[in-house]
Amino acid sequence: MKRIILLFALCSFSLGMAQSNLNDLFAAGLNDAERYTTDWLAPVTEAGVYSISNGWYNSADAKPLGGFEISIIGNITGFKNKGDKKAFTLNTADYENLQFVDGSTSKEVATALGDIEGVRVFVEAEIAPGITSREEFELPSGLSSEDINFVPSGYIQASVGLIKGTEVKARFLPKINTDDVKIGLFGFGVQHDFTKHLPADKLLPVAISAVIGYTNLSGEYDFSDTDIIDGENQRIDTKFSSWNFAAVVSTRLPVINFYGGLGYITGKSDTDVLGTYTVTSGPFQTTYEDPFAISNQVSGVSANIGTKLKLGFFRINADYNIAEFSTFTFGVNFGFR
Template sequence: MKRIVLLLALCSFSLGMAQSNLNDLLAAGLNDAERFTTAWLAPVTEAGVYSISNGWYNSADAKPLGGFEISIIGNITGFKNKGDKKAFTLNTADYENLTFTDGSTSKEVATALGDIEGVDVAVNATIEGQQVSTVFELPSGLSSEDLNFVPSGYIQASVGLIKGTEVKARFLPKIKTDDVSIGLIGFGVQHDFTKHLPADKLLPVAISAVIGYTKLSGEYDFTSTDVINGENQRIDAQFSSWNFSAVVSTRLPVINFYGGLNYITGKADTDILGRYEIETTVGAPIVYNDPFAIGNNISGVSGNIGTKLKLGFFRLNADYNIAEFSTFTFGVNFGFR
């Protein structure tokens, strides 16, 4: 169960690791550990950036001066049918010290989204002038626990200004547990071009542009896992995204429909920090301090369609976003005007 919680933390940016034996890769040396970890994390960080980029709008009709809306927004980003994101080919020729225990030279292994288990690798090499000999299992991912989605959520507030402009802010208050700390902030602006037309109030639709920026910061301390000796072992991650959208919606009293075309660009930076002591066959351990950092740039186009129900101060909305990682977004909203 702890493996599920930790990987969901990274996926939805509570931040963490799926399986503690990811640390074992450091026994193969820094280059091999960084190469594997980069490939293993890439799909989940991509899914995460797409997930936190959603939910910036539920209408193209910007709020009037003084109008406001407070929302609780959740995103579920699925990858059930993303076979190409659940595995990658590990070719031992690309690694300095890593070999498969069964003698294979190339094999499909799981990413952080995958479900391939029981893949054992060995290290028998001289690293940093010391002999290292060990065998361990490569980490699997979310699908091995029958989980096929990446969640995210936050609180969002919108306030109408003059001339069809609406400003937005989103946040997830800083959450801390014994192992994990996580927080999210974001800001955005929406401009309704139809507000400039003489017949604005008579038009059945509204057309807007929306720009939104989201940043999630998290840290996971896994020193207590005792997989590799050391201290202050942790992952520090920063996920950020920009969403540029063109939005159209109906302007009806109760039920409305909206859709948008979006360009998303973002980055995920993950730092492996702390002190790591790799046991050797003879002599002192190999020591790594703050071993490496990984960066992953993500960009793509998406399109969504949704509906919003307005009942006085209470509103509900839901939409489906089609992208490299498609997302279902739902919101519970409380607003005025």
């Protein structure tokens, strides 16, 4: 189970590590390890930013003063048909030491979302006159190789109505702390209903509002040692942050309502590879301390459409968000207006 932890931990979410240990790449030297890890992680961090950015609203009709709602929200961000995000081209000319065992100079390899398995590489160098050292290992695959084609996220969210059509929101994921993974999430947002300023707003069939939401996720995963890499306190520490700016419209019916929004998502991920990594086999035997950090910027337009069913204080909603990584969101809500 421990080997399927890293990827979802990077995104908060569930647990998922690929077939091979990522820290084997240190056998190829620090620069090659950083280059490969950057390309391998980029798609899953992008999917993670899009996933945590959703679920900020289920109506454009802001709650009145004192109205509140408590929600349990889950997001499923799919990538099954996104072949361009599941693989990248590894050209050995871009690397100092990494070579393919089969003699290729360039080929498609899996990202953290991918399913390409069995790609073996090696590093080789002369360590003394007439003495050559060589080390072989397998590149990591990704989530698709485990028949996982989505990145999930989930949290609890609360909304409270203020005066003049304004509603404030907060979301959090209670701190999860196991032997291998630490995860936490928080966020805040505000929604303003412009139709509340119209004289006959209660007679209008629709509401129109603007929503701004900020989400922050932090996660940490502890690596296990491998036959090639020794060390202490090996871990990946990652932080995601995202902003969602959206214009929302919805119907104002008693029981079933429909809503939709057009938005812009921007965010970033910062991943620190921390700890001591001692290469114990191959030509580049050395020790790295807190070796490198990786940042990834994400931005794009999104649009969604959804529906909400209201039965007294109990409500459920579901919507589909179309973006670079599309997301299905489902919410169970309790509250009073």
